[in-house]
Ligand SMILES: Nc1ncnc2c1ncn2[C@@H]1O[C@H](COP(=O)(O)OP(=O)(O)OP(=O)(O)O)[C@@H](O)[C@H]1O
């Protein structure tokens with residue numbers, strides 16, 4: 293009570309996390325923490341559980357066992373009097389406000405224009421005055437290079453443009469944590485660069501904690517300070533990007549990197 | 556034949572009254588049906604077994620019992636419980652509940668076919684359940700449900716003819732009166748044409764709604780340009796730009 297402990301809490305903490313789909317165990321007793329301001333990239337073969345981890349943090353999947361803490365606060369479950377209890381939707385929604393996510397398929401709302409997409413949650417969830425939300429949305433559109441598109445409909449935009457709007461939409465909520473799941477995988481190769489450039493800029497100019505899943509290894513090297521290599525739902529190896537991409541210790545990491553880097 | 560046309564001209568004001576009643580039944584029934592369809596369609600998607608179960612029983616009951624029997628029940632049985640409704644109210648209630656139950660399935664199906672990614676994006680933005688439904692999901696489902704709702708509306712229009720059996724002077728009733736003054740072939744042909752004209756009007760209106768709903772989702776022309784003859788020119792222009 294005397295001490296302010298918020299400074300010491302990690303942004304994200306997984307404690308004994310289990311996740312199964314039916315009897316298929318995807319994550320088994322997973323423990324890891326992400327500190328505030330960290331940019332952590334998750335790598336690993338298909339099916340190793342990377343997307344599942346991000347979706348658990350965004351509460352898009354229900355935990356099978358264990359706990360996730362966001363800035364020290366339990367996200368969906370808590371331990372009370374020795375019992376694991378499920379937390380209410382209202383609580384989840386409060387914690388969720390600190391987290392933003394950008395999806396592989398953009399998921400912009402087609403019934404709204406670009407700027408309406410961006411101000412929707414600030415106005416209706418954070419109750420920011422509309423004029424203020426619009427000013428901020430315009431700043432963000434400018435930042436992602438789409439200042440002239442505010443009245444466009446999402447479907448009139450290219451994939452790369454839609455994804456940049458989606459990034460602006462997530463940033464408009466001022467998230468403490470940003471989750472990026474293969475955000476360039478649905479894009480044509482020649483427009484991957486414009487989206488990654490925007491994300492590099494976000495990484496440079498903010499202190500948002502980022503949890504990133506990507507196959508763009510150069511991007512991972514540029515923005516992240518930690519890389520976690522997953523296989524079958526557990527962490528095989530953890531290192532800085534320099535070490536992970538040049539001299540990994542584990543054979544499984546070397547095999548995986550050889551396969552994705554194509555040599 | 557020309558005598559028949561004179562009879563038709565004489566009967567025309569009455570036929571117009573009949574069309575008026577048919578339209579009141581159609582519009583009233585459709586409005587109630589839409590409310591019932593949305594309410595039941597939403598309830599049928601709840602996790603809560605009690606709410607979902609209630610909705611399902613209601614839907615199956617009104618789909619499974621015939622409109623005629625529902626009509627008779629409301630008209631002849633309900634008064635015994637002290638609830639006496641006018642014939643037109645009975646007609647609107649029966650049509651609204653019956654077609655609303657069919658519509659509920661359309662609403663539920665359309666909500667389910669909005670892509671999962673849209674629901675997930677609303678969660679990622681922390682929208683409340685109500686905001687999620689009314690600001691994001693329903694407007695998209697609406698465009699999907701209009702074609703099926705149009706079918707139901709046309710069926711409802713035709714269903715109003717049944718209401719003439721509880722002594723309502725609707726279009727079918729007036730056509731039957733015309734038959735007594737002319738002949739079967741003439742009167743029922745007029746009837747066919749008039750119902751067809753009404754159905755066409757309703758379909759046109761619904762198509763306009765659909766174009767508007769799709770345009771709001773960024774698909775297809777605006778209603779204005781779809782209606783104007785210059786639409787093809789402006790579309791070609793857009794392609795170049
Ligand atoms: N909704 C689901 N139902 C059943 N199984 C699922 C579901 N979602 C994921 N899985 C399974 O969980 C495992 C982990 O999936 P996940 O999507 O997290 O992997 P990933 O590491 O992101 O893979 P990729 O690199 O292909 O995206 C896979 O075996 C997958 O088949």
Ligand SMILES: [Mg+2]
Pocket residue numbers: 342343344505
């Ligand atoms: Mg994945």
